Amino acid sequence: MAHPQPRPNVLAIPAYVAGRPPTVRPGMTAYKLSSNENPYPPLPGVVEAATRAVAVMNRYPDMGSTALYDALAARLEVPVTDLAVATGSVALIYQLVNAFCAPGDEVVYAWRSFEAYPIAVTAAGAESVKVPVTADGRHDLEAMLAAITDRTRIVMVCTPNNPTGPAVTQAELDAFLARVPEHVVAVVDEAYLEFVRMDDAVDGLATYRRHPNVVLFRTFSKAYGLAGFRVGYAVAQEHVASALRAVSLPFGVSAVAQAAAIASLEAEGELLARVDDLVAERDRVVAGLRETGWDVSEPQGNFVWFALGDRTAEFAAAADEAGITVRPFAGEGARVSIGETEGNDRLLEVARAFSA
Template sequence: MTLTQLQSAPAAARPTLRGAVTGLPSYVPGRRSAGMDIAALASNESHYEPLPAAIAAVAGAAGAMNRYPDMAAVELRDRLARHLGVSAGEIAVGPGSVGVLQQIITGLCDAGDEVIFAWRSFEAYPILVELAGARPVRIPLDHLEGHDLDAMAAAVTERTRVILLCTPNNPTGVPISHDRIEAFLRSVRSDILVVIDEAYVEYAEAGSGPDSLSLYREFPNVCILRTFSKAYGLAGLRVGYAVAAPDIAEGLRRTALPFSVSALAQKAAVASLDAGEEMEARVAVVKQERARMSRELAARGWKLEPSQGNFLWIRADDELRTRLMEAFDGAGIMVRAYQGDGVRITVADAAANNRVLRILAAHAA
């Protein structure tokens, strides 16, 4: 073919992305620390290093990195089963709770099905739903920054397959009480999977949220979602899990990306469960700092809903949000901003928390 013929030939078709992909909002991760004097408080990571037992377990398993991990995660599932008082057949694992959530939505939703969740809540929810071809149904938070369960129940249609309840809610930190979730479960169809997302459950005060295992035992359509990324300090290894009825859990294991949870992650998770008392001692310090910061901010005139996560939430319009972000950036403090909604600040060590308090004291209402 001559050059003239090439120039006049119609353009060849090119591969194109699915419309659902091109229209997806990008997940915005917390910004990363770029220097020694930066306080990285944007991602709700544990400010502690991993538990010593987890570090030792990873070091011990590192020599076998040339081998594939156990795809069935038998040891981890058995250890979780003992920890939770369920059977291994009721547990599915994945690369963080977000990975398990993708398995849930993939396993239950066809194109056009609906997934209901509060908004604002975990930013990955609408992304995973739309990626599966399902329709996200966002229900605004109530005036106390929590889930409006009545509105969520009213939004159920014949296409509803999954409802997500985030407790404590990310980014607002507000939990959902046991009684409210129990009443909600009695009001919705039993063929809808109700996922209780408890990524921050270890930081919640006893009785502030649901006894999710009790609800799971009473309601077969309940699924519990948890992670090792937060209180256990394994965010970099990516391991989470779900507890669900055996047939649902088996389906979640089938929809998992093969070998998605590394051998190092599995070993670290088992070791972390065995060091539970040490984890709880670290969490207790975070709770103390969270309470101290809340008291000091209240004394300065800030009106915050009590948080049960390892973070504080400041409701802010865009003008206040911009001022706060400029102040935090100028002080080398990395926090998470949500356009039109507010700012989330991870609770860390006392020194970093004091830096946050100084900024907020200067911008108190």
């Protein structure tokens, strides 16, 4: 019997695999280190702002996210017209591809990188051009330039790269952007920018001001700890930002999410102090791993990458037995978030035993 059929590209969309919650084990506190979440609870002022918004949930949110746009514009010192907000930076990826790609157009990005890229590209009927990362998990920017054709509409640079960890330098990005055709949208995906501690780190805002084709993607999910509320934003010159807004979902960002994001900006000093603590914990974990013989890529996000190849599933199972969940990528490796100190200590124990 005949039945409705989706477009062929919809059937080809790869599934997004979310980080699995930890297995409950009697007598053991379990830790979820599989989703790059901020382990700290929200600050009291953020909770209070969200609670006030909950009290009027019978009303639609401000569709224009006016107060949030104003707060971001003031914080970043950019025009409101150069901003676009959405339900997480992942929504902006979908919007960008829908706004700039027709079926058959190409999107170039490193691989492995953020899992949502191929999903968004395939959903729009466009084609992914995946350029392998280097052995140490870095973008091969020269190879990405070589992959650009007359069908390329977007090129994505995820820095720090999720899930492998390294970030590009400003000098590397400048040299890359100087050779990207001006009609190609160049994404600088900065979901983890607050965790970067390196020489010659990318200055995304300065980069967007110099390049009319650059768009920055940022999120409140990671450093700001609002993963459950879904708020992301793009910074781009008006001709790009307006296209993102044009294809956005009406009333997409809830009133509660808007209120929490604004309060988080107001509490930014306290929030970023927590980020400093997470970075220190990341550095402690990396030092411990290297002491036991692990050659991990230089992490600049709130996670570390284990290039395990065929041993990935075995490592994930060993972690699960120890009461921590990691994010395995079959046949490639495992990404492990920096979380609570005890969970991180268990990771070091698992890694020590696994490498023995």
